[in-house]
Amino acid sequence: MSTLPLEIRSLNVAYHRKMVLWDADLSIRPGRSTAIVGPNGAGKSTLLKASLGLIPAASGEVLFYGEPLKKVRSRVAYVPQRESVDWDFPVSARDVVAMGLYKKIGWCLPVRARHRRMADEALADVGLADFAGRQISQLSGGQQQRVFLARALAQKADLHLMDEPFASVDAATEQAILTLIERLKLEGGTVVCVHHDLDTVAEYFDDVILLNMRVVAKGPASEVLTPENLRKTYGARLTLLDEAVVDLSRPGAPRES
């Protein structure tokens, strides 16, 4: 019996009849944090969305804890990209976090005092205890990102799939997210993040999946992040970059001016 939080087998995704994800095969290890890294348009967000059934897959199989998503939905929390919603929407931070409880509350029943308390607790966990009643447009970008994380926390899931949580956030939020990921891991949870910043990958995450329409490499960060793998993932753009770095670091290399 499989206990892996997420297993994806030969997943193909097409968008407007153009393939965006080829034959993706991967598994996420429990109790660890995994980064999905790759250039723009590599299909990182697509991978998350397709595995959650938000966009149709052409073929392939996705299993969460050995089962199709439908059977274990409550064990999986999704944090969409912050830019994917309208932050002028007339709701408070607490209202947004309470959305993580809607499925548990059930159809036709209202959000009650005890759910609002649970929402407030989740907000306190991301350092936003004082902002519960704020309208979401009055929060900074980093605070908005933390509201999204609090919503996922309120779901009390085992696997967290986050789409670019570190994208353009302030230092305080970055620290809050890192602390949160560590805490989730300690509690036996698993975290998967789409990540952009190559400089911080090795520091922030245990495992790395390099993606550029196909899975280029996967495994522990220290093994995966080799110049060879990065070149395969990012192509010529990065090649130029690290050649430049090599040139500059060579003793006696010609310097400008």
Added chain:
Amino acid sequence: MIWTELDTWIVLTGALTAMACAVPGVFLLLNKQSMLGDAISHAVLPGLAIGFLVSGSRDSFPMLLGAVLAGLFTAVVSGVIERRGRVETGASLGVVFCSLFALGLILIRIAADHVDLDPGCVLYGALELAVIDSAAVPRIVWQSTAILLLNLTLAAVFFKELQVAAFDPRFAKASGIPSGGIHHGLTVVTALTTVVAFESVGSILVIAMLIVPGASAMLLSRSVAGVLFWSLVVALASALAGHLLAISVAPEWLGWLTGRQDLGSLNSAGMMAASAGLIFFSLLAASHFARSISGRGRASVL
């Protein structure tokens, strides 16, 4: 100005209809689908006409069914055009509802040869005529009360689901709430409301009342429940102000402007739509004023 029992019924019908439209309107607005409301209210016309032609009577049920199907057809077909034709939402809706509306007008002409189904009545409504009824309470009043109660009940029962499907449909779907199904439900309710409202107030007021109360209420409240409440208030106020303007102020003002004394009263439904617009622009100006004073991001008027 002489106020009769008829005036009371006109205002009451206008207010009930406007409030019934405001409820699905708020959620269309929150879904950024205001254009869909506009499209549905035009596209139900051929549905009404076909329902009428098939059944051969002005029986409400076949016409209602035809209209709801036409509304759903619009939502589904424009969705397909948007994906296949790679055009933006507004354009694909525009293509579908304009064609359907034109078809509807033609069909009504054909139908009108047999009975009294008048294109003008469909556009402007016949509020003044609809309330003339032998019963103690006109049928149209019962009808609009029923649709208002239905919409309020649905909004209360599915409040959470409507809210999350509008704010973050992807998250809703991932957590097991079928946001697609909720959007379709909203489409059906909008079509239903439109059809009931058509008879009394016509398509122009329906379009106004789907959008303007919600848009005004957005300036007044920072919660979805608050927006719903204020949209009902704005709908009510527009109906009352609209009729007052239609029977007294506007004819006098226009008479003074044109030098004609024989204008009589104006179309009440039209003035109700105009009043809603006036209310919106006043609130918009007030919110800009409030914002420039407080100097903060998004200020509320209250």
